[in-house]
Amino acid sequence: MNEIKPTSSIGIPKPLVDGPEKVTGKARYSADFIPSDCLVGRIFRSPVSHAEIMEVDISDALSLPGVKAVITGEETDEPYGVLPIARFEYPMARDKVRYKGEPVACVAAVDVETAQKAIDLIKFKYKELPAYYTSQDAMAEGAVNLHDHRPGNVERDVDFDLGDTDNGLTEADLIMEEKYNCAEIAQVQSEPHAAIAEYDSTREFLTVHASTQVPYYGHKMLAKVLKMKESQIRMIKPFVGGGFGCRTECLNIELICALVARAAKGTVRIVASREETFITHRGRPETDVEMKIGVKNDGTITAVDFKAIQRGGAYSGYGVVTILYSGGLMFGLYDLPAVRYRGLRILTNTPPPGAMRGHGITDVRYAFENLLDKVANKLGVDPIEIRRKNLLEGPKYETLNEMFINSYGLPECLDWVEEKSGWKSRKGNLGPNRGLGIACAHYPSGASKPVNWTGEPHATIHLKLDWDASITVLTGAPEIGQGSTTMATQCAAEVLGLDMSRFQSLTSDSKLTPKDNGSYSSRVTYMVGNASIDAAKNLKNILIEAAARKLEVKPEDIECLGEVYRAGSQDEGLSFPEVVQAALEGTGTITVKGNFDTLPESWGTKKYRGGAISGSMAYAYAAQVVEVSVDPDTAEITVEKVWAAQDVGKALNPLAVEGQIEGSVWMGMGQAISEGTKYVNGLGITNNMLDYRVPTIIESPPIDVGIIESVDPHGPFGAKEAGETSLVAFIPALTNAIADAVGVRPLDLPVTSDHLLELMENYKTREAAE
């Protein structure tokens, strides 16, 4: 007789449960929903960067046959925004426009040509104001305020000094400093933004499909802006073609779509062009970093003193969080005895950035790791050794800002990349124009304090068990391609010992699935995974009790083997469908619930204002070695090979983890060598996929992924973040490799070939002169 065993799903490579729909083209994305009588929505966008609105004359547009509604900023006086402390953006501009492309009006018409004709008939009268496209200009003495309540155009000024930084610098044997400029970048996810809003005027009920990472926040903002009850709105997130943080807050397109649908008393579909998706932005802000590191001769860091200025665009968005992350997340990677940080988030006449993958930390970590490499070279210490020298010391891993760190696989990550890359024998021996670089990074597994602090659980999962002995996972966690539904299914299947084929899933429909905060800050695996485990345990208890009743034994005597529940090894037991039958007798279909909450110890520090930002239940760690070659004539950079090690706690699905790490490398490579938005007088000149240069598969280097498992004591089966950390590590590893290859150290991002060639030629000229 074969031994009966529970089926295991964790730690086994699993194809994503929603994969077949995607690869066969059956998956329906927001733009694929075209209900009958659906009107076309088109947005009139500001042609100027900063102006007082004198008049938006829509009379001619309204009288055009086929036009069903035209709305402007008059439609709602309720502002929106993801952070309760910074809600001052309107779906369509009201008093002023503040960036080129800001929505001013919207038309709903029977077809796209009519809609465009109506747009052309709108007369926009305005009085121009001085516009500021750089942080420096917006901060300059006498600059006009974009918003009256933000004097000096400062959205947030963060200032902390933990430890004794001045003393740390005094004790240092060597102090080095550099200035860095990191260009603004965008996500360029494959699916442009889209929304379909259906307004039922009889019931005053609104249904919205939108390409979002945060349907719950969208739901709340729709209710606020439309002044409707949340119960009158149904929010659905269909398949989404990537997010990377650009949909981590409710976007104006969803709100405008709903407003114009209500005005037209019908259904309206708005599909943004690629250019409009760039303008909606929410990418990574341009960041200027001044980094200073003090070290002892052996490489021990005595103090870090740094400053970040972010060009925050015309509205806040996540801005306050971004500038706080940039400071707080300096901690937690290395043992730092003193850190001083000044962060300025500035309002400018450009589209608002957001919470892009690697939120807040990427650019300052880049600066730190780039400078640390320079410090190591100066001291003659191996770049890996200087990092080892400054590791956190367990088992409490204390940081000055009281981070809650219970697992720390960075040492193992360093060991892995050192060995696999042949660092010891190859570093310095690769010949001319070829080099190796290393860098490290970390990232939280979700923010421990949510955006809306109402005391509700961080995550909730429902499992529905029915007479057919199938289990439906009901989750509000937005599947955006990262594999969250697969992960939630795996966790439940593992607890119940069942094959995943017993499970189906329903996701992100506010009428069916429990509320979830959304897919951002790498919270989902940690929080929703734990909720799924909790729900499955609750269901298992019910099933065990039913089996015990049926077998007339005590529940504690029941052994659950997944497909079989039995009272002893000699007992034939009950099959899973029989146990289900027993469980549902008398009660009918069961839905159980599981929750997850963060522990108060993980809520960050109170030592400075905003110290809660960067508090997390766990942090993932990465070390990366990059090998590059540089063409001496054209400065063309080829990434020859990448060794990426990441401590993910536990790889629940090694296949998905590997995909996340490879994707992180690709995205980091874009920011490092070719991507950057550019504006001419506030007009985005690279808002298309030809001029905004995302690397293609041809540029993809061979990537060796090393999965390190430190097994976090609070993570679901020990898991932590897997999708952002490695992006952060790639960028400095690359510039450090370039410095190793050609002898000049790039500081500004992206390191384009023209920029690098200039550095190389200046270097040659300097050498010749010396």
Next chain:
Amino acid sequence: MEYMPNFKLHRPKSKDEAAQIKNESSDSLFVAGGTDMIVNVRRGIEQPHHLIDLSDIAEVKEISQDKSELVIGSGVTLNSLANSEKIKSDYPAIADAALSIAGSTHQQYGTVGGNLCLDTRCLFYNQSEWWRQSNDYCMKERGEICHVAPGGKRCFAAFSGDLAPAMLVYNAEVKIHGPNGVRQLALQDLYRNDGMNHLTLESNELIASIHLSNNLAGSPSKYEKARIRGSIDFPLAGAAVRLEKENNKIKDITVALTGVNPFPQIIKNTEAMIGMDINEKTLDLLRENVRKQAKPMKTTTVAPWYRRRVVGAIAKRLMHELSVE
């Protein structure tokens, strides 16, 4: 993506029929593969009421050889061109160039004629209608000024086709079909140094075929372009070099560029190099000559000085590679 406006689509079966439709419908455009044209239509840069699709004309889809020349139909796809054994062996730079255009799917659609007639490109021109309107358009389209060289009277939009330089180094000729019959001219005379109006074609003329003389068949050549990504990108600068050598001396050399001027440009004064030894000095001589003649302007996000630097480096590298093969 911007929406596709309405237009009437015609699918003629012959060159004559195509020319006839063109004559009858003002406000019409020829389209072949459409990989660039359709983007411009969606952006409102072109607003045709009639689009005359040339992809159904069988007579322009052949590559044929006779005693004196190789004839390439203008409707031959870039993919067929790149895979033609004859082209690969006798005119290798042309195969290199075809293979370097955009991405492989574009090469399935894009045609030889389309790439030769590619509209010139500029950051201030290849933008959406809203964008160009917000920027007061430009002299190339509906506007008055040039944003690349404000105050200037010329348009510097860059010719960005890859095939033209590779064909120019083989002294290619083009046969042109029009209402008044057929005319044949040197490929270089198809172009003029004017970003607004870089083709010497009349609006109702179309290229029927490209003619490559047997005299130069087998003459060694290469084409390479600088670009940020190994796929999709138009050339920031590109160079084709054809080099014949004898006893390590230059017997014949021709160099042509793309991406650095409003027209594909044959480098002047290369005949002065004939008879010289091939060494670092002559390689540098070519590089400097190319750099001097290339005139890239700020029509892309990449710095013009870099494009000039790089096009010289490419020409030098190709000459070196050809000299050691």
